[in-house]
Amino acid sequence: MSDLGKIIRGNGLPKSDFAETGIPAIHYGQIYTYYNTVAYSTKSFVSAETAEKLQKVNYGDVIITNTSENLDDVGKSLLYLGEEQAVTGGHASIFKPSELILGKYFVYYTQTIHFYNEKKRYAKGIKVIDVSAKDMEKILIFVPELAKQTRIVKLLDEYDLANKTIIEELTKEIKLRKTEYEYYRDLLLDFHDQKVSA
Structure with a gap:
C-alpha cells in the first residue's frame, strides 16, 4: 500500500x-x-x-x-x-x-x-x-491498469445498486406481509362478539 x-x-x-x-x-x-x-x-x-x-x-x-x-x-x-x-x-x-x-x-x-x-x-x-x-x-x-479498475468499479457499483433495490423491495414486502398477518390474526382471534360456551 x-x-x-x-x-x-x-x-x-x-x-x-x-x-x-x-x-x-x-x-x-x-x-x-x-x-x-x-x-x-x-x-x-x-x-x-x-x-x-x-x-x-x-x-x-x-x-x-x-x-x-x-x-x-x-x-x-x-x-x-x-x-x-x-x-x-x-x-x-x-x-x-x-x-x-x-x-x-x-x-x-x-x-x-x-x-x-x-x-x-x-x-x-x-x-x-x-x-x-x-x-x-x-x-x-x-492493482490492474486504471481502465480495468474503472470497469471493475462500474460493475460493482451496478451490482451494489441492484442489491440495495432488492433489499428495499424485500423489506417492503416483509412489512406488508407482517401487517396482513397481524390483521388476519386479530380478526380470527377476536371473540368479543361471540358467546363463550362452557
Missing part, C-alpha cells in the same frame, strides 16, 4: 466530542456501522476548535479502520466525496491514493478475501484487534 499512496494515522475523537453542527467528522466505528462505501456528507460534526487537533479528510481520501472487536471490520474503508473538508480520529487512518489507484477500487478491494488474508498477517490483539498504519503500509494490493 505504501507504493500506492500516503497513509496518515488519525488521533483523538471520542464520541463525547461530537456536536450538533460544525465541521464534518467521521468516527471509525461509524465506518462499519453506518456508512457503506462512499460518504458525500457526514453523520457527525465537531467544533472548529476540536477539528484543529484532528487529521483532515479531503475529497477523494479513503478512511480505513485500524481497530475493531473483530478482524472483519478492521480495514473496512470509506471513500469521502464530500465538498467540505472533514476530520477523523484515532483507530482510523487516512489513505491518500496516488494516480496509480482509484479510491473506489481500493474500497472494494478491502472487502475481498485477498485483503482479509493480508491484514490477518499483521493483526494484533485478542479482544480488540488492531492493524497499525505502519503495518497497513505493508499490505499487498493487486
